Amino acid sequence: MTSLFIxxxxxxxxxxxxxxxxxILPNRSNDNEKSSPYECGFDPLNSARLPFSFRFFLVAIxxxxxxxxxxxxxxLPTAQTLASMEPFLLISSVFMIxxxxxxxxxxxxxxxEWAN
Incomplete structure (x- = not known):
């Protein structure tokens, strides 16, 4: 009980x-770019509804x-040491296929292909 209190x-x-x-510590002043919600390369002062490349999303996914x-x-290497060799080879082969x-x-x- 005393350890819980501590x-x-x-x-x-x-x-x-x-x-x-x-x-107490002073706040740092944030400029317009630091306080903007976009952090992925978009221009924060223009519209957020710009068309974006579908290829980028496909490559990201x-x-x-x-x-x-x-x-x-x-x-899988740890599973090899815990079990026999046959299930390990079967599971890893199916997964790799x-x-x-x-x-x-x-x-x-x-x-x-990035550019078509």
């Missing part, structure tokens, strides 16, 4: 110190898709 008092104390420091699939491949088929499909349909 932890709660530390949390409250640190929160109070940070809140007081945030009020493909990047996220393949990045996620690579992240799913990371645990699906990944290669998806890449081939995008390549054939021209999804990876």
């Amino acid at each position: 932890i709660l008092s530390l949390i409250i104390g640190i929160s109070l110190v940070l809140a007081i420091a945030g009020q 493909l990047f996220l898709l393949f990045d996620l699939e690579i992240a799913l491949l990371f645990p 699906i990944l290669a088929l998806g890449l081939a499909f995008e390549w054939i349909n021209g999804g990876l």
Whole structure:
């Protein structure tokens, strides 16, 4: 019970110190560009409804898709040490085949070509 009291008092104390420091320390002046809501290369002073390239979104989605699939491949070497070799090879082979088929499909349909 006393350790809970100590932890709660530390949390409250640190929160109070940070809140007081945030009020006492001077604020930095933000210019027009820093306070604008756009951070992705758009001109913040013009209209936000400008036409944008569909290829950019397609490449971004493909990047996220393949990045996620690579992240799913990371645990496979550990799974090899925990189980026998046959299920590991089957699961990793099926996963790599699906990944290669998806890449081939995008390549054939021209999804990876930036300029047409």
